[in-house]
Amino acid sequence: MGSGSGEKFHALKGVSIEIPDGCIFGVIGRSGAGKSTLVRTINLLERPTSGRVLIDGVDMTTLPAAELREARKGIGMIFQSFNLLSSRTVAGNVAFPLQLAGWSRSAVGDRVRELLELVELTEKRNDYPAQLSGGQKQRVGIARAIAAGPKILLCDEATSALDPQTTRSILELLQEINLKFGLTIVLITHEMSVIREICREVVVLDGGCVVERGTAFEVFTRPGAPVTRELVSGFMAKDLPPQFADMQFFPKPASEDIAAGLNIVLRISFLGDTAASPVISGMIxxxxxxxxxxxxxxxxxxxxxxxxLVVELSGESSERSAALNYLRNFNLELEVIGYVRRNASVAV
Ligand SMILES: Nc1ncnc2c1ncn2[C@@H]1O[C@H](COP(=O)(O)OP(=O)(O)OP(=O)(O)O)[C@@H](O)[C@H]1O
Ligand SMILES: [Mg+2]
Incomplete structure (x- = not known):
């Protein structure tokens, strides 16, 4: 990819990703991170300058034009801007790729009926895109993208133009077709809520590099990269509420004598089924x-x-060490926020 100065600009660098078959896979990152570029390399709308794109073991970059065209039929795509044909009805839009692929008139009719039923637009079959809401347009986009029965569906910010409720209904539809047809869905978004709703696995892109990967659960609960922390912070109340701003935290004191006059404030994150209260009462x-x-x-x-939970621990320093060791036996995350003076009152 060339830049204005004549120097090479690499929108993606050293990205290696494996997307499991049948998975709903999320790609998240800030604007300009390279998300669209990454997804467009999957169907070679963007040809990588180096590297391979393997789909079911076949390297897409080595396919001659005719075979590439054929392979692309196995990959559907939907967009933020829907990209519907304004001169065609709902049914006409969904029929379009099938007509291009040379399906018979009756086969197209049957398939379009089936798809419109799936996306709940049977009543709108003769309407034009201009008469539809954003959510309805995206349902047409989805029906059209999966019309010829692709194995992969690429979604570039497919819900970004929609309100939260409509977004939810589109995500439910994507989930339904993922389960029903075993379709692998690669979903680009800058919204963590979308990832949290339906993605099983996620990569976070930043500056064209993968900076984080894991299950949605891991990425939400243990964000490592600064950009992930930033994306996640709005969703998980990881940071302390403003009331804590008045609390004076000290770093870990060098001497035990000083430490004896201080309490430890801990942040304990409970993952999955580890129940909070029995652990705390057990520790006490x-x-x-x-x-x-x-x-x-x-x-x-x-x-x-x-x-x-944010917990203030007080006790002899040996007792407090024992408490920390006790907590480490459980499936939870511990973070010492800092040390506070004994009896420092917290107005929460
Ligand atoms: N053909 C191109 N030539 C030069 N630079 C490009 C080209 N396509 C994309 N870029 C640059 O590559 C970077 C990644 O772009 P990309 O569209 O993949 O980002 P994105 O993560 O999808 O962003 P957004 O969330 O805004 O859609 C950007 O800095 C962009 O300006
Ligand atoms: Mg993009």
Whole structure:
């Protein structure tokens, strides 16, 4: 990809991604991160200057033109801007790729009926795109993209122009076709909520590089890269509420004597089924510390609970060490936020 100065600009660098068959796979990143470029290399709308694009073991970059055209039929695509043909009706839009592929008139009619039923637009079959809402337009886009029965569906910001409720209904439809037809869906978005709703696996792109990958659950609960933390922070109440701004935190004191006069404030993140309260009460009983719960939230990612507690621990330093060791036995994440003076009151 050339840039104005004549120097080579690489929109993607050293990206290596494996997308499991039948998965709903998310690609997230800020504007300009390279998301669209990545997805366009999958069907070779964008030809990589180096590297391979393997689909079912076949390297797309080596295919001659005719075979590439054939292979592309196995890959549907939907866009933020819908890209419908304004002069064709709903049914006409869905029929279009089938007519191009040379399907018989009756086969096209049957298939279009089936698809319009699937996307719940049977009543709108004779309407034109201009008469449709954004959500309805995207349903036409989806019906058209999967008309010829592709194995892969690429979605570039397919819900970005839609309100939250319509977005949810489109995501439900994508989930339905993923389950029904075993379609692999690659979904680009800059909205974490979309990832959280339906993606099983995710990569985070930044500056053309993959900076994070994992299951949606891992990426939400243990974001590593700064850009991921930023994207996630709006969703998970990972950061402390403003009331804590008044609390004076000290770093870990060098001497035990000083530490003895301080309490530890911990952030404990509970993943999945680890229940919070028995762990805390167990720690108090077994380790002789006192725990004051300062703050707590619980959220869900694809139905899996994710909770966070901020706890102030007080006790002798040996008791507090024992408490930290005790907590490390469980499937939870621990972070020492800092040390506070004993009896420093927190107005929460
Ligand atoms: N053909 C091209 N020539 C030169 N630069 C390009 C070309 N296509 C894309 N870019 C640049 O590559 C980078 C990645 O672009 P891309 O469209 O993939 O980003 P994106 O993550 O999809 O962003 P957005 O969220 O805004 O859609 C950008 O800096 C863009 O300006
Ligand atoms: Mg883009």
């Amino acid at each position: 009983r077994k380790c002789g510390v006192d725990a004051n719960i300062l703050y707590g939230t619980i959220d869900h990612i694809q139905g899996v609970p994710y909770g966070m």
